[in-house]
Amino acid sequence: MKLTILMPCLNEAETLALCINKAKLWVARSGVESEILISDNGSIDGSQNIAASLGARVVQVKQKGYGAALFHGSVAAKGEYIIMGDSDDSYDFSQLDAFVSKLDEGYDLVMGNRFLGGIAKDAMPWKNRYIGNPVLTWIGRKLFPCPVNDFHCGLRGFRRDAFHRMDLRTTGMEFASEMVIKAKLFNMRISEVPTTLSKDGRTRPPHLRPWRDGWRHLRFMLLFSPRWLFFIPGMLLFFASFVAYAALLFGPVHMGKITFDFHTLFYLQAGLLLGFLTTSMGIVIRTLGMREGLLQEYAMLTKLRTSPVLEVGGLVGILLIGGGLYWGFKSVVFWGASGFGNLSQGILLRTVSLSTTMIMLGGITLLVSLVLGFLSLPTREQHRFLEDLPE
Numbered sequence: 178m179k180l181t182i183l184m185p186c187l188n189e190a191e192t193l194a195l196c197i198n199k200a201k202l203w204v205a206r207s208g209v210e211s212e213i214l215i216s217d218n219g220s221i222d223g224s225q226n227i228a229a230s231l232g233a234r235v236v237q238v239k240q241k242g243y244g245a246a247l248f249h250g251s252v253a254a255k256g257e258y259i260i261m262g263d264s265d266d267s268y269d270f271s272q273l274d275a276f277v278s279k280l281d282e283g284y285d286l287v288m289g290n291r292f293l294g295g296i297a298k299d300a301m302p303w304k305n306r307y308i309g310n311p312v313l314t315w316i317g318r319k320l321f322p323c324p325v326n327d328f329h330c331g332l333r334g335f336r337r338d339a340f341h342r343m344d345l346r347t348t349g350m351e352f353a354s355e356m357v358i359k360a361k362l363f364n365m366r367i368s369e370v371p372t373t374l375s376k377d378g379r380t381r382p383p384h385l386r387p388w389r390d391g392w393r394h395l396r397f398m399l400l401f402s403p404r405w406l407f408f409i410p411g412m413l414l415f416f417a418s419f420v421a422y423a424a425l426l427f428g429p430v431h432m433g434k435i436t437f438d439f440h441t442l443f444y445l446q447a448g449l450l451l452g453f454l455t456t457s458m459g460i461v462i463r464t465l466g467m468r469e470g471l472l473q474e475y476a477m478l479t480k481l482r483t484s485p486v487l488e489v490g491g492l493v494g495i496l497l498i499g500g501g502l503y504w505g506f507k508s509v510v511f512w513g514a515s516g517f518g519n520l521s522q523g524i525l526l527r528t529v530s531l532s533t534t535m536i537m538l539g540g541i542t543l544l545v546s547l548v549l550g551f552l553s554l555p556t557r558e559q560h561r562f563l564e565d566l567p568e
Contacts, residue, residue: 178211178212178256178257179211180210180260181211181214182213183251183254183261183262184196184263185216186215186218186220186264187218187220187224187246190224191379192266192379193227194231195266195378196266197232197233199270199271200213201213203272207277211256215236215264216238217246218245219237219241236249241348242348243352244345244352245349248345254337257336259335259340261334265379266379268331268375269372275370275372277334279334279370280334284368286365286367286368287368288330289331289369290326290327290370293326293369293371294373300375300376310328313395313398314328316395320399324368325357328357331353335356343363345359354398355401400462401466403463407459411455414448414452415449418449421441422446425527442527442530446530450537454541460549464481464549481553486546487546487553491547493542494546497542498535498539502536505533512525
């Protein structure tokens with residue numbers, strides 16, 4: 178079979194028949210061997226019976242969520258291509274020629290673009306049309322450069338083999354963003370075509386929650402880009418703080434009439450440690466994402482996972498802690514030489530700062546090495562498609 182037209186469904190009795198009939202009209206007109214598949218997420222309004230009476234195939238998906246419905250529907254699809262779209266009559270299933278044409282050209286993912294095709298009056302809330310979608314799409318294009326100008330269009334087509342290579346994991350609204358991001362990360366061919374958006378035909382409020390869902394998409398995109406969320410900010414903060422900290426460690430620094438002394442040193446110590454911790458968390462999150470199939474393999478981190486990271490990192494951490502304890506001992510000796518009495522203001526603060534900084538850097542290095550050692554444990558391959566298949 179060439180095409181599966183996939184519609185997720187949760188209590189869509191008011192509009193489901195309209196969507197199925199439009200899809201049937203397109204199938205009859207185009208002559209493309211197709212099936213209409215309804216991925217039902219627990220409807221209680223008779224949507225399943227409506228779909229079956231119109232000749233559509235229905236799969237029941239127990240796991241809740243927009244992404245879960247689309248994932249299991251795609252797993253159950255029989256078509257070489259899959260075109261998915263909401264079953265609220267906001268997308269026109271009678272106009273699928275452009276999607277199939279692009280898929281025939283060899284594209285792996287074909288996105289609809291509502292801003293090119295036309296958005297009907299009241300079809301999209303103003304905050305989504307002029308703020309949410311443009312801003313999220315701009316951020317997505319900056320983090321993951323790809324030829325998509327409507328990141329969250331619900332009408333899109335993709336090849337079934339590309340879907341399996343994407344190995345999508347999210348079960349909620351993030352599913353839409355994950356599909357675009359992974360298609361780009363895995364160097365798939367991506368295109369977009371104009372499509373229209375109509376006001377949905379339901380009398381009840383939509384399932385979408387604009388602010389909540391917008392934040393979930395933004396959070397997901399940021400977490401999917403640890404380089405920009407963790408690595409780059411962390412490394413900049415660490416090195417900038419390290420250079421200034423090293424300069425102040427040997428004494429006050431004068432810049433014109435301004436003098437930077439040990440007071441500034443402790444703020445720089447905080448920046449140095451925070452930058453190091455941020456960078457370390459980026460490495461941990463990237464490694465975890467690679468292990469769970471959420472992030473693309475990265476050559477350097479792949480090599481790190483197969484190296485004795487626990488042993489080497491643990492040794493470095495212990496050496497740093499040892500160095501910190503040494504300078505701490507030196508401070509105690511100096512204090513003892515003065516009879517353990519009061520010391521002049523700031524006389525040992527630089528040594529104490531160096532000692533505590535090394536101890537904390539060593540502790541972070543040791544703990545991160547333990548976590549990376551755990552994430553590097555060999556495991557059997559997860560048989561993701563053999564579990565939780567729709568019955």
